[in-house]
Amino acid sequence: xxxxxxxxxxITACKVRMGVIESTYGAKAGHPGGSLSAAEVxxxxxxxxxxxxxxxxxxEDRDRFVLSKGHTAPxxxxxxxxxxxxxxxxxxxxxxxxxxxxxxxxxxxxPGVDMSTGSLGQGISTAVGMAMAAKYTGxxxxxxxxLGDGEIQEGQVWEACMSASHYKLDNLCVIVDNNGxxxxxxxxxxxxxxxxxxxxxxxxxxxxAVDGHDLEALEAAFEQxxxxxxxxxxxxxxxxxxxxxxxxxxxAGWHGKAPNDAEYEQAxxxxxxxxxxxxx
Amino acid sequence: xxxxKKVATRDSYGAALAELGAEHKDLxxxxxDLAGATKTAVFKKAFPDRHFDFGIAEANMxxxxxxxxxxxxxxxxxxxxxxxxxxxxxxxxxSIGYPHLNVKIGATHGGxxxxxxxxxxxxxxxxxxxRSIPGMTVICPADDVEAKAAVKAAxxxxxxxxxxxxxxxxxxxxxxxxxxxxxxxxxxxxxxxxAIIANGLLTYEAIQAGEILAxxxxxxxxxxxxxxxxxxxELVLEAAKKCGKVITCEEHSVIGGLGEAVCSLLSEKLxxxxxxxxxxxxxxxxxxxxxxxxxxxxxxxxIVEVAKEFCGK
Ligand SMILES: Cc1ncc(C[n+]2csc(CCOP(=O)(O)OP(=O)(O)O)c2C)c(N)n1
Ligand SMILES: [Mg+2]
Numbered sequence: 001x002x003x004x005x006x007x008x009x010x011i012t013a014c015k016v017r018m019g020v021i022e023s024t025y026g027a028k029a030g031h032p033g034g035s036l037s038a039a040e041v042x043x044x045x046x047x048x049x050x051x052x053x054x055x056x057x058x059x060e061d062r063d064r065f066v067l068s069k070g071h072t073a074p075x076x077x078x079x080x081x082x083x084x085x086x087x088x089x090x091x092x093x094x095x096x097x098x099x100x101x102x103x104x105x106x107x108x109x110x111p112g113v114d115m116s117t118g119s120l121g122q123g124i125s126t127a128v129g130m131a132m133a134a135k136y137t138g139x140x141x142x143x144x145x146x147l148g149d150g151e152i153q154e155g156q157v158w159e160a161c162m163s164a165s166h167y168k169l170d171n172l173c174v175i176v177d178n179n180g181x182x183x184x185x186x187x188x189x190x191x192x193x194x195x196x197x198x199x200x201x202x203x204x205x206x207x208x209a210v211d212g213h214d215l216e217a218l219e220a221a222f223e224q225x226x227x228x229x230x231x232x233x234x235x236x237x238x239x240x241x242x243x244x245x246x247x248x249x250x251x252a253g254w255h256g257k258a259p260n261d262a263e264y265e266q267a268x269x270x271x272x273x274x275x276x277x278x279x280x
Numbered sequence: 281x282x283x284x285k286k287v288a289t290r291d292s293y294g295a296a297l298a299e300l301g302a303e304h305k306d307l308x309x310x311x312x313d314l315a316g317a318t319k320t321a322v323f324k325k326a327f328p329d330r331h332f333d334f335g336i337a338e339a340n341m342x343x344x345x346x347x348x349x350x351x352x353x354x355x356x357x358x359x360x361x362x363x364x365x366x367x368x369x370x371x372x373x374x375s376i377g378y379p380h381l382n383v384k385i386g387a388t389h390g391g392x393x394x395x396x397x398x399x400x401x402x403x404x405x406x407x408x409x410x411r412s413i414p415g416m417t418v419i420c421p422a423d424d425v426e427a428k429a430a431v432k433a434a435x436x437x438x439x440x441x442x443x444x445x446x447x448x449x450x451x452x453x454x455x456x457x458x459x460x461x462x463x464x465x466x467x468x469x470x471x472x473x474x475a476i477i478a479n480g481l482l483t484y485e486a487i488q489a490g491e492i493l494a495x496x497x498x499x500x501x502x503x504x505x506x507x508x509x510x511x512x513x514e515l516v517l518e519a520a521k522k523c524g525k526v527i528t529c530e531e532h533s534v535i536g537g538l539g540e541a542v543c544s545l546l547s548e549k550l551x552x553x554x555x556x557x558x559x560x561x562x563x564x565x566x567x568x569x570x571x572x573x574x575x576x577x578x579x580x581x582x583i584v585e586v587a588k589e590f591c592g593k
Contacts, residue, residue: 060352107350107379115350116379119370125340126375129347129355132332136308137351156371159340167332 001048001219007278009215012082013043014275017244019078019091021267023101024258026092030103033254034148035075037179037212037239042079044218045144054084057111063141064114064130068123068157069148069177070104071256077101077110085112121154123147124174128160131172131232142226146175150182152193158203164232165204173225174205174234177212179241181252196236205234212237245270285424286449290388292427293445294319297356297386299428300435301327307435310345310357312338317447318358318388342368345383346375354382354435360394361387361444365406376440377413384434385410385442390420391531392564392572393448393481402564408536410442411509417462418509420444420530422483424452426506429460437462446531448569450481465512471501474587475519478529479505479538482557482578486529489583496584498591511541513549520552525590527555531578534558555586 001009016039024030046052050063067076074094081088086100093099100109104118114130117123127145134141147157164172176196184190193199200207206228208221218237225233241255242248245267259267301307301323308330315321315333324331334341338359345355357364364387365372376383392402410418417439421427427445434441441462465477469490478486483504490502501523505512520526526546528539539556546552559576573579 064350066347115347116374119374122339122343122371122375125343125371126347126350128340129344129349130351131347132344133348133351133353136330136353139351156337156339156343159334159337160344162337163334163340163344166335 001216006215009043009047011275011278012047013039014271014278015082016043016075016078018268018271019081019088020074021245021259021264021271023074023077023091023094025264027095028258029095030074030258031071031256032074032248033181033241034069034072034177034179036243036245036248037241038072038075038146038177039244040213040215041146041175041218041237042075044215044222046079046083048219049222050144051141054112057085061139061141064127064143066115066123066127066145067105067117068127068145069120069151070117070123073103073105076105080110080112120148120151121156124157124160127172128164128169131169132167134171135169142171142173144173144175146177148182149176149178149180149187149193149196150190152176152196153191161200161203161205168230169232170229172232173222174232176234176236177239178236179239181241181255183252183255185252200234200236205232207234207236209236209238212239213243244274284451284453286451287424288447288449289421289424289427289445290319290447292424293386293388293431293443294322296428296431297323298326300432301330304435306352306354308332308348308353308355310334310341310355312336312341312359312363314359318386320358338363338368339371342371343375346379346381349381349383354384356384356386358386358388360401361390361403361406362401365409365442366403369409373413377416380415380439382438383440386445387442388445389447390444391446391480392559392576393446393531393569395447395569395572396566398566399563404531404533404559404564405536406444407508407530407532407538411536411541415439416509417441417507419462419507420480421506422480422504423450423454425454425456425458426460429458430506433460433462444480446481448481451484453484453487460506463507463510463512465515466504467501468504469500469502471499472523473499473591474525474527475501475503475523476527476529476583476587477503477505477516477519477538477542479508480531482529482531485578485580486583488580489587492580492584493587496588496593498587498593500587505538508538508541511545513545516542516545517550520546520550525553527557527583527586527590529557529583532558534560555590557583557586
């Protein structure tokens, strides 16, 4: 990507982070940590990688994205809103009674959401089904799915991985947000899923391990994915949970907690400063 | 009377899929290492490119079916009732039910007539589990003709459907011109003394019970209620009003199935005495299917006994 393009994506990622803070603050609940760690990948997918049309969210031939780690809906919603699927101003209605922005993604209420998720471990299976359907119907669209590093403790994830390689789903790209934290603490301490890359390789994937905050590294990985034939591709992204808001970084406490007034002020000030620097 | 032709409704499932598959390219069949037993092997043979085996991984199969349906396919996900409704309950609920996707679950080996495999495989809780999911249609056909018609009707309707089939060959009493409709019960015999509402293999037992009761001077109304949800409320109310007594019969726990659906309706709209025939809150065990059905009171003789006691005769 050109340096200008990279800058634009960085600016967008910063706006996605602001959307995460605005929405979780508005909701007085929600999951900022894992939304912030995935801000770059949400941005890259919706602003560069995926073949989609915000004016026609149900377009048949579109690429699909399944947020298997559905609790990080604030990150997905912020990306979708910034991409034009719905107004950014609606983000603070997250989780409000009668808002279409449900706590976890709902494909029937939120434009641009391709699958309802929230129960960890199921999203990747639905993505496998979508990729199989594309193959069967002869469509060339691609399917992407994002999982948490805690989520992959679910047995169903590995059932899905087995089926992805058995059916040679080279139209499927599985992304793991390796931010090292889940609710009860360090993923390594709760129940270690490591080594993630080796496990995915053993399950028949071609794998790229990248810095998930480095847009050029993400681009290289997504480009590599498209060259692989006959097997599924996985991107294991090393990230910082809470990335971009100093007091949220690397703290499991910010997994599922909304900022209070003072914290909101500070978080937004930090992000505004980052944005100003990028736009300078 | 000549011996009636007997067919297991799981065979009807496989045959109906193969027939429908010839007309509809969007119909795909999913299995979890049980294609031989669920009888989808017939479909697999005819349309190998449209049959997907997910191995012994029901959770993944059910969620993958949901994904396929979002791309316009009509997946029939097949396994034993125990694993389709039991093991994968939460996947059915969240991946299929909540987004209200067009997935059909073909669950074979329902009830205790599974026989020798015993309690681990005798699912008597599936109606309860599936009924509790908003928007889920739940059907348990009574014979070969109805089972085939139900598969076709499930394909034709848009939305999630749970279809329960049996392992045991049961009499085919419907004629080929029988018109099945989802959500509509069928009056097999009119009557005034007691209404017997049954589904699955208990329907034929109820028909027989009706004949025996007639000889004893009890005029029973016999209803086949293949669709447990949405329940044909109009017909249940009509039968209760006319007979004043209702007996429900199902190869399922008395908790959460047809009996409870009928009781819920009647207690709110037309309080009527009810007797529920089903599995009485216990697990099954190994044995030949027919002997088990007798032992558990899921047979014409027991229906007759209950009806006589109920009618004070
Ligand atoms: C099946 C299931 N079990 C438990 C939960 C509750 N839960 C929500 S988020 C979460 C932790 C997820 O951690 P991780 O996958 O690492 O996500 P991230 O760090 O990216 O937020 C848990 C246990 C759930 N949503 N689904
Ligand atoms: Mg994590």
